[in-house]
Amino acid sequence: GDSVTQKEGLVTLTEGLPVMLNCTYQTIYSNAFLFWYVHYLNESPRLLLKSSTDNKRTEHQGFHATLHKSSSSFHLQKSSAQLSDSALYYCALSVGSNYQLIWGSGTKLIIKP
Amino acid sequence: EAAVTQSPRSKVAVTGGKVTLSCHQTNNHDYMYWYRQDTGHGLRLIHYSYVADSTEKGDIPDGYKASRPSQENFSLILELASLSQTAVYFCASSDAGLANYAEQFFGPGTRLTVL
Numbered sequence: 001g002d003s004v005t006q007k008e009g010l011v012t013l014t015e016g017l018p019v020m021l022n023c024t025y026q027t028i029y030s031n032a033f034l035f036w037y038v039h040y041l042n043e044s045p046r047l048l049l050k051s052s053t054d055n056k057r058t059e060h061q062g063f064h065a066t067l068h069k070s071s072s073s074f075h076l077q078k079s080s081a082q083l084s085d086s087a088l089y090y091c092a093l094s095v096g097s098n099y100q101l102i103w104g105s106g107t108k109l110i111i112k113p
Numbered sequence: 114e115a116a117v118t119q120s121p122r123s124k125v126a127v128t129g130g131k132v133t134l135s136c137h138q139t140n141n142h143d144y145m146y147w148y149r150q151d152t153g154h155g156l157r158l159i160h161y162s163y164v165a166d167s168t169e170k171g172d173i174p175d176g177y178k179a180s181r182p183s184q185e186n187f188s189l190i191l192e193l194a195s196l197s198q199t200a201v202y203f204c205a206s207s208d209a210g211l212a213n214y215a216e217q218f219f220g221p222g223t224r225l226t227v228l
Contacts, residue, residue: 033213043205044117044219045156052214090155094213099144100171101217106155 002027004093006104008091013087014112019063023073023091026072033094034067035073035101038086048076048089116140119204125226131189132191134223136204143209145187146217147171147179149200156203161168162187163209201225 004025013019025032033052039045049060051067051074058065063078074091091104117138119215121127126132145217146161158171168179176198177188202223207215 018116031213035216037217042219044220047216050216094215098211099207099209099213099215100158100161103156103158 004104006107008107010108012110013081019081021076023074025093027095029095035092036076037090038087083111086111119220123224126194132194136187136190138206140206142206144207146205147189148203200228
């Protein structure tokens with residue numbers, strides 16, 4: 001079946017270093033829609049960025065991701081981590097006709113001074 | 114002005130008791146969802162609905178019922194609460210018109226503790 005894998009459950013980085021959170025997916029559908037949601041402590045999860053276009057970079061709030069259908073990946077990146085980036089990040093996939101999101105297990109990102 | 118609201122925000126329930134979690138959205142969205150969040154499992158879909166008076170099972174529906182009496186309201190019902198249902202529950206809504214590209218808008222969550 002369709003699935004999303006976020007290998008890292010926890011990523012701890014020092015402020016100023018680059019961020020890369022991994023997301024890979026599996027689906028039989030060619031029209032894959034990929035999302036990154038961010039969940040800050042004591043807030044609601046919210047959309048960070050999304051894409052359905054192969055090899056096109058998508059950016060929002062300093063983060064960027066490129067959907068690579070050849071490798072079924074949609075990694076989230078940021079050039080320089082900030083303390084305020086500490087949060088739980090979810091990768092999600094939407095395919096087929098029922099419009100549901102298939103969620104990865106999430107990556108907790110902790111940025112230290 | 115929050116578009117998705119949930120009540121209560123936290124609740125302590127006794128094992129075997131009935132619990133109802135409520136969700137209200139003002140987004141005029143057709144789709145509504147109930148998720149639970151557990152450490153290590155991320156967000157898991159319990160039930161969802163794409164039209165009033167109809168609900169669908171998600172990935173982990175056992176032990177939960179859902180009710181969608183109107184487009185704006187979506188409830189999650191635990192008839193016999195169990196310890197394993199201690200979690201944070203999120204409601205969300207999305208626009209069916211955007212199909213697979215639709216963003217889900219989340220409520221603030223309800224922290225449920227079953228003792």
